[in-house]
Amino acid sequence: MDKYVQGSEIKLTLAIAPASDHPGGLDLDALVDYLSRETGVSILSKRCSDYAEAIEMLRNGSAQIGWLGPYAFREAAGRDGTVEAFAVGIPKGKDSPNYHSLFIVKPASKIHLLADVRNSVIGVGDQFSTSGREVPSRELAEIGIDIGNENAFAKVVTMDNHDTAIRAVLNGEVDVAAVSSVNLEALVVDGSVRPDEFRIIHQSTNIPGAPLVYTRNIPSNLKQRLKELVLDAHNHFQVGGYGGLVERYVDPVESHRKHLEVRLRPQWGWRTIVGILAFIFVYALVFIDLEVSLTQLISRSIMYISDVLGRMLPPDFSNFRELMGAMVETVEIAMLGTLLAITLSIPIGLLSARNIAPNYFLYFIARTVTVFFRAIPEFIMAMILVIAIGFGAMPGVIALGFHTMGFLAKFYAEAIEHIDENPIQALDSMGASKGQVLAFAIVPQVMPAFIGNNLYILDRNIRMATMLGIVGAGGIGYELQSAFRMFEYDRVSAIIIIIFATIFLIDMISSHVRAKIM
Amino acid sequence: MILCVKLTSYYPRQRTKQNLALGQIGVNLKKMVLEIAGLQKTFGNGTLALRGVDLSVQSGDFVVVLGPSGSGKTTLLRSINGLVTADAGTIKFHNQALTPVNLSRLRRHTGMVFQDFNLVENLSVINNVLTGLLDTSNKFLSMLYLFSRKQKLEALDCLERVGLLDKAYVRVDQLSGGQKQRVGIARSIIKKPVLLLADEPVASLDPMISRSIMMLLRDIARENSITVICNLHQVELALRYSDRIIGLSGGRIVLDKATADVDQAFIRNIYRGHDRGLFFEHATDKM
Structure with a gap:
């Protein structure tokens, strides 16, 4: 058979770590005979009395191949790679070389x-x-x-x-x-x-299987042959190894990779992909149903917008004083509406926070009230109120107040539901009353959200109040409406500019206040 | 209760070019990884954090920087990877002085483990580990969370090493504190760092889990020849898991010894009078 080094007969020694003392526990004899026969190299098995002896034999060169436990292998391999694992057995009836x-x-x-x-x-x-x-x-x-x-x-x-x-x-x-x-x-x-x-x-957790190893002293062609033979041995006879009979031997690096590969999953799960596709599908249907055509939209709007803009310019500020008066009225309506909303939503917000509502019945009532007022647009509320109360600022104030109360109460409730409960426990344990807990543990925690939400609602109400005049509920909206009716587009643009300037100013003030407080 | 320490796999990792290069560094007679000279830092509010720190760290060492809160430990660690800019002094990484320009080179070879884990809580464990590879990933694909098969296998391998392979697809907010720090460690080692900086890695964990995390850090560092600089305030953990102890007090180094040569009484002596924040844990088993 092949000679692996010219002119010299090679003898190999197999150092076997002392994992088991009977053939049913560790049986490498058949494998050794087979390797010896196929390579023409005589192999001597040496059962070591402890792991240290096996490690020592492999490191000092008195053994060239070995069977080691995983930890002993790491010790033998060291950092220099003297000893290399080339095969690991999968016990009969198992699908992995790992054990416990x-x-x-x-x-x-x-x-x-x-x-x-x-x-x-x-x-x-x-x-x-x-x-x-x-x-x-x-x-x-x-x-x-x-x-x-x-x-x-x-x-x-x-x-x-x-x-x-x-x-x-x-x-x-x-x-x-x-x-x-x-x-x-x-x-x-x-x-x-x-x-x-x-x-x-x-x-214990999984332990990677105990490997067959060889040292770097063996010629590389013999190494390769040994590895091939061991990995193929199960095709020729019933192989044995650690644990008695062995299903087959596998490459340890390969086997570790497979062990990890079965756990690979796509970065995007099928649920996400189905979700995105469903989203695209629904919107495609909406586009088709509404007969949206982007090209037409763009070509037409270019035509008309230039015409409208032409008529709007230059803006007509001739009745500036009147318009400013109406704008101030609008801001006043918004401020009053917001105050009304805040006043109403504090008790309702407390009752609709799940963690502090006294009982489920009150909680349910409070939630229903907030949902009800959120559901009715302030426009519709204002229209009804104009009929009931008559033209002027009051229908606007009440409509804004009740509608935004629905929002604020929900915001407050959410802020309260997300507070840290630990201080409440601490105060409870020290015998504080419900009101005291509210004052000391809840109010300070929700204060930033309280102020932030109020400023947001004020900001929003000013924008909405400019429109309420259209249904006769006072403010600059009324002026806007009449300018549109008379086709005085230059006055319309003046009103839009005033509204924009006011909202811009309010926004600057509120973000300044917000930055100072929060 | 038992958090499994996964046996770090005993098989040789496939040797990449980088690995080989690192291996050579390890073999070359204990090369200096880090040389710090005359490091000083005063914060804007007048706090003197570091008052001239000189420190050299050899490759493969597990160095614990021990000191009470406010001793400058964190500032020292942060100035090494450029999170804090020192007022005076030099830091050399592999014999090259650290400048803003080559800071990215140091960061590419440095892993960091944080006291509060600094994980993205509502991402999966494996995605958190993969963030450790972002600097070398495709900038566009990685923004869509897309990574190569090889990178994902490396992430799984790191998770197996820290004993969390089974939790790879669980969201981080579902994990316990000890498990989170294991994810933190996996994230820090996935890019195969030369140097690992750990800032109070166990300060938010209970003593038993602290020990198992320190054990894991030490084993991983040994197995991969990673140099570790770890800030701690627990003397007992420092004595048990380090190769070398640096004592820091008031921004100065007051002790620098191989751990084997340090005795507890001596350390206690050093911190006499200002040992608040230093804990001597009384382990149930006397060492």
Whole structure:
């Protein structure tokens, strides 16, 4: 067969870490024979008495291939990459090489939780054992138990391997032991341990499977051949390995990637995509139904707008004093309407906040009132009031006040519902009355929202009040309406400019106030 | 209750060019990662935060900066990655003086872990981790949350290392404090940093979870040869998890020793009179 180095016969030594002491637990013989036969290289198996020995053999060159536990492998590999993992076995009937560390006790043991292992006699693996020492010590450290601390346990016994550890629990030599799930399953499968002879109190997180490794001393073509043969071995015979029979060997890097790949998900879930498509579909239907044609819209509007603009310019400010009077009246209507809204919405807002409403009935009534007034546009309310009360400012004030009360109460309620409840608890615990809680824990917290919302409503009411005159409820809207009726577009533009200037001014004042207060 | 410490995977990571380069740095006889000389900072309100700090950090070290609140720890850490500009003094990163121009180079190789996690609470865990790769991602696609398959696998790998693979698609606001800090750590290591800056990473966590987070930080740093500078105010954690302890008090270094050579009584002595904010945790198991 092939010679891997010219003129010299290669002999390989396989260092086997002491995970198990019987063939049902760790069986590499068939694999070794097969590799030896196929490569023509003689391979000597060496079962080591502890993990450190296996690591040492691989690092000093007396072994060229090995089977190690995952943690021992990391120690052996170091940072220089002397030792490389090339295959990991998937136990029979499993789909991944991952396994667990288990804490087991006798069925009748008083130990039920991991925390109960304190002050017990515990059996653990040697310092490089992954599922016997490394992982269990981390799981114990998580709950504040240090395995290196003599005082935390009655005794810490270091076991030769997992099988001895399992037997030690069954014999009562130790109270609890940390063992590999692979060994325990193998012993249960071959009948040497019955499932009712032990109880598992804790299972660790996934541990990546124990790998076959080679060192960098082997010629690279032999390395490649060994890897190919091991990964292909399951096609030729029933392969064995850690845990007895093995489904097959896989490339560890590959297997880790697959393990992660099954968890990949698209960044945008199908729900989002369906949502976006549905949105586009609905709006497409709306466009079609309304016969919206953007090209027509643009071409026509260019024509007419130039005509209208031409008639609006230059603005006619001839009756400026009259217009300013009407504008001032508009602002006054808005201010009065806002005051009315604030006054009405404080009690209703308190009652419609779920967390402080005294009972569900009042809460329901308050909510209904706010929804009702929000639902009726102030225009319609003003029209009805003009008929009932007559022309003038009052219908406008009342319409604005009630309509925006619906908004403010909702805003207040939301602000109250989102406050930090902890200060309320503190005041309650100190015996404060409901009113005192309101004054000390709720009011200060909602104050910024209160002021911000009021300013917003004032701002909005001024804009709305300019329009209310159209239905006869006073203010500059009335002037606007009559200018339109008389086709005096130059007066219309003057009114629009006055409205714009006023709203601009109010906006500046309110954002200044807002910045100062909030 | 038990927050699993996921065994950081034992298999060699696929070696990227960057990894190899970093590996070489690690092998080169303990190279200096960071050299700080005469660092001074006075804040606008007159607070003297740093009064001439000299500090050199070797590659692979886990350095804990220990000090009570107001000792200048945070300012020191923030001035290293340019969040604070010092008034005087120099910072050299891999032998190159830090200037506003090459700050981005340092930031590309530096991860940061924050006291309050600084995660985007209503994004999924994996999207938070992926934000660690934004500086090298496609600027347009990443704004649509689109990342390459390779980047997503790296994010999952980092999550596995911190033991949160199963939570990858959960929103961060569903996690506990300890889990959030694990996400913070995953985010900080995804770009394979040379240097990790941790500002009081466990100050908002209970003692038991604090220990497991410190253990995770130390293990990840060791496994990937990452140099760590970690601010702490808990003496016990500093003694247990660091290689070297820097004691900071009133903006000056008052202690700089290998952890093995430090004894608690000495530290206590240093902070006598102003040890408010310094905690000596009494662990249930005596070390």
